[in-house]
Amino acid sequence: MPLPFLLPAFTLSALVFLAPFVWLAGTSLRVQAEGSLLLSDGVSLSNYRRLFADPFFLEVLLRTLLYSVGTTLISLLIALPVARFLVTRAGRMKGILLALMLVPLVSGALLPSLGMLHLMGPLGVVNGAARLLGLPTVKLLGTPTGILIGLVQSFLPLMVLPLVNTFARLPLDLEQAAASLGAPALAVWRRVILPLAMPGIVAGAVLVFCAAFTSFVTPQILGQGHIATFGTVAYQQAGQVLDWPFASALAVLALVMIGLLQAAVSIGSRLARRREVRP
Amino acid sequence: MKDYLHIDEVAKRFGDTEVLKGISLTIGKGDFVALLGPSGCGKSTLLKIISGLETETAGRIRLAGEWLAGVPAFRRDIGVVFQSYALFPHLSVAENVRFGLDMRHMGRAEAEARVQEALDLVKLDNLGDRMPHQLSGGQQQRVAIARALAIRPRLLLLDEPLSNLDAILRKSVRVDLRELHDRAGTTTVMVTHDQEEAMSMADRVAVMHDGAIEQWGSPEDIYERPANAFIGTFVGSPPASLITARRHLSGGWRIGDTAWTPETTLADRLDGIRNLEVTLGVRAERIDLVAPDAPGAFVAELTSSEYLGGGRLLHFAIHGQRIAVAHAGSVPNPGEVVGLRPRSDDVMLFDVNTGLRIDDR
Numbered sequence: 001m002p003l004p005f006l007l008p009a010f011t012l013s014a015l016v017f018l019a020p021f022v023w024l025a026g027t028s029l030r031v032q033a034e035g036s037l038l039l040s041d042g043v044s045l046s047n048y049r050r051l052f053a054d055p056f057f058l059e060v061l062l063r064t065l066l067y068s069v070g071t072t073l074i075s076l077l078i079a080l081p082v083a084r085f086l087v088t089r090a091g092r093m094k095g096i097l098l099a100l101m102l103v104p105l106v107s108g109a110l111l112p113s114l115g116m117l118h119l120m121g122p123l124g125v126v127n128g129a130a131r132l133l134g135l136p137t138v139k140l141l142g143t144p145t146g147i148l149i150g151l152v153q154s155f156l157p158l159m160v161l162p163l164v165n166t167f168a169r170l171p172l173d174l175e176q177a178a179a180s181l182g183a184p185a186l187a188v189w190r191r192v193i194l195p196l197a198m199p200g201i202v203a204g205a206v207l208v209f210c211a212a213f214t215s216f217v218t219p220q221i222l223g224q225g226h227i228a229t230f231g232t233v234a235y236q237q238a239g240q241v242l243d244w245p246f247a248s249a250l251a252v253l254a255l256v257m258i259g260l261l262q263a264a265v266s267i268g269s270r271l272a273r274r275r276e277v278r279p
Numbered sequence: 280m281k282d283y284l285h286i287d288e289v290a291k292r293f294g295d296t297e298v299l300k301g302i303s304l305t306i307g308k309g310d311f312v313a314l315l316g317p318s319g320c321g322k323s324t325l326l327k328i329i330s331g332l333e334t335e336t337a338g339r340i341r342l343a344g345e346w347l348a349g350v351p352a353f354r355r356d357i358g359v360v361f362q363s364y365a366l367f368p369h370l371s372v373a374e375n376v377r378f379g380l381d382m383r384h385m386g387r388a389e390a391e392a393r394v395q396e397a398l399d400l401v402k403l404d405n406l407g408d409r410m411p412h413q414l415s416g417g418q419q420q421r422v423a424i425a426r427a428l429a430i431r432p433r434l435l436l437l438d439e440p441l442s443n444l445d446a447i448l449r450k451s452v453r454v455d456l457r458e459l460h461d462r463a464g465t466t467t468v469m470v471t472h473d474q475e476e477a478m479s480m481a482d483r484v485a486v487m488h489d490g491a492i493e494q495w496g497s498p499e500d501i502y503e504r505p506a507n508a509f510i511g512t513f514v515g516s517p518p519a520s521l522i523t524a525r526r527h528l529s530g531g532w533r534i535g536d537t538a539w540t541p542e543t544t545l546a547d548r549l550d551g552i553r554n555l556e557v558t559l560g561v562r563a564e565r566i567d568l569v570a571p572d573a574p575g576a577f578v579a580e581l582t583s584s585e586y587l588g589g590g591r592l593l594h595f596a597i598h599g600q601r602i603a604v605a606h607a608g609s610v611p612n613p614g615e616v617v618g619l620r621p622r623s624d625d626v627m628l629f630d631v632n633t634g635l636r637i638d639d640r
Contacts, residue, residue, distance in 0.1 A: 177426075180353070
């Protein structure tokens with residue numbers, strides 16, 4: 001397509017995505033004047049120095065990474081059989097089930113989190129049922145477990161959708177061929193389905209990881225303010241402490257980490273593809 | 280071992296549709312058998328049931344003395360070559376062939392020797408490092424066969440093995456596959472809708488139609504003594520032509536409105552069956568062009584002719600019925616009326632209503 005026709009799209013992208021990011025990156029290099037909300041003159045890396053020097057922020061970073069990896073792995077474990085079922089067994093129900101899967105995604109982060117609040121609270125459904133059955137109650141709100149459950153619940157569709165897509169394109173013949181060659185179900189999964197579904201798994205993992213890493217509402221509500229993650233700390237800094245430069249530095253760090261992850265994935269998959277076309 | 284594979288009253292229904300109506304078949308060790316039939320006749324379903332990839336609704340199957348009911352596909356030791364070949368796209372040719380050996384936890388050296396042997400057998404010994412998508416269709420098929428044979432299966436199943444190959448390759452692969460079978464000696468069941476494939480490759484052919492076996496015999500049997508008119512017109516190229524003849528009150532026969540006096544041998548056969556009407560099945564190469572008034576001939580009008588290299592295939596019309604004749608001599612002009620005389624011993628007689636063959640020659 002000739003360049004002039006692409007110009008409006010380029011301009012819009014530049015204005016909406018690039019400009020704020022540049023502004024964000026610029027802000028992260030500034031510092032607030034002592035006792036003031038105004039930015040002092042000059043640029044420095046002091047925000048970043050503070051980020052890496054303060055053990056609190058390193059802990060937050062580490063914790064957020066842990067939650068994101070955990071969310072990704074748990075989502076993958078749940079999504080594999082679910083996506084598989086949707087593709088091979090659901091039949092006419094597939095459309096309805098997929099639509100139901102999408103509900104948490106399209107209803108925003110807030111509503112599902114409030115729902116989870118009712119499920120997991122001390123007087124919520126889970127503990128109510130446990131009490132009725134005479135079982136010990138569990139503290140979920142304000143604990144890592146609660147946040148993890150909430151994150152998985154929010155971002156599971158991001159894993160299921162790409163997997164449904166990949167599974168739908170896997171010919172059934174391949175699995176039958178593997179079975180006829182002596183592969184039990186587990187070996188069929190390990191040797192045939194999973195390797196061939198790898199593009200879908202990677203896509204889903206990247207989506208869930210990024211969503212979990214940058215999530216704010218879920219850890220804020222389900223963490224009850226007891227657990228600091230990247231999202232909640234950035235919100236605190238920008239919305240409550242009003243230290244915009246430092247919040248910007250946090251945001252830039254998150255973006256850089258996500259960028260590094262994407263780069264690693266794309267290099268990895270390019271290497272994998274090279275293996276397939278070797279002479 | 281005469282009853283190496285024994286299929287006993289195997290039936291399959293999907294909901295209300297009866298795909299297989301109680302199939303029984305006994306196949307000897309080392310045989311090459313074809314299941315031949317039009318699409319939808321249930322032949323592929325039968326193949327899937329034998330391999331364990333589909334479960335029968337009723338009946339049972341015995342392979343090498345072992346009843347297979349409840350034995351999952353991965354424990355049956357039955358090699359399957361799929362119509363799509365189903366090669367694992369993420370594995371090299373050698374890794375594909377190795378797959379079944381890995382599943383059997385075979386040692387490295389032994390497995391490598393077995394892979395080499397299988398690739399040698401299909402003459403692909405130098406392509407082990409290639410990926411499937413780098414191979415031609417014919418090569419992919421041979422990889423699929425090598426992969427199935429590498430596990431030294433008790434039975435080899437081929438699902439429409441030639442349908443994804445181009446016409447030229449098909450003829451040579453037909454010969455290759457048969458030679459491969461003779462070398463490897465594996466009992467083989469092939470599913471095909473192509474009668475030429477079935478007749479040229481198999482020792483025995485099961486002709487299937489509507490979920491049942493209509494005839495089970497050697498290719499010669501099926502060609503010479505088809506069980507019914509459907510098979511008569513389904514096998515052989517060109518297929519047999521069918522003509523209806525009616526007995527006349529005054530003796531003799533009529534085809535349409537034309538009187539016809541068959542030769543004595545044929546007349547005796549026709550008299551033996553007492554039907555008032557009969558369907559004659561006539562093979563194109565077993566009917567002669569003669570003068571219109573020659574004894575035993577009926578008259579027909581030439582409508583068109585095809586040049587086939589070795590001779591011609593002439594198409595005649597006789598009162599709205601069509602008949603094909605293979606002919607090597609001089610060709611009459613279109614529209615010309617000639618005499619056609621079927622060879623008395625080779626005419627097949629079928630019941631007009633049921634289509635069943637009504638005399639044994």
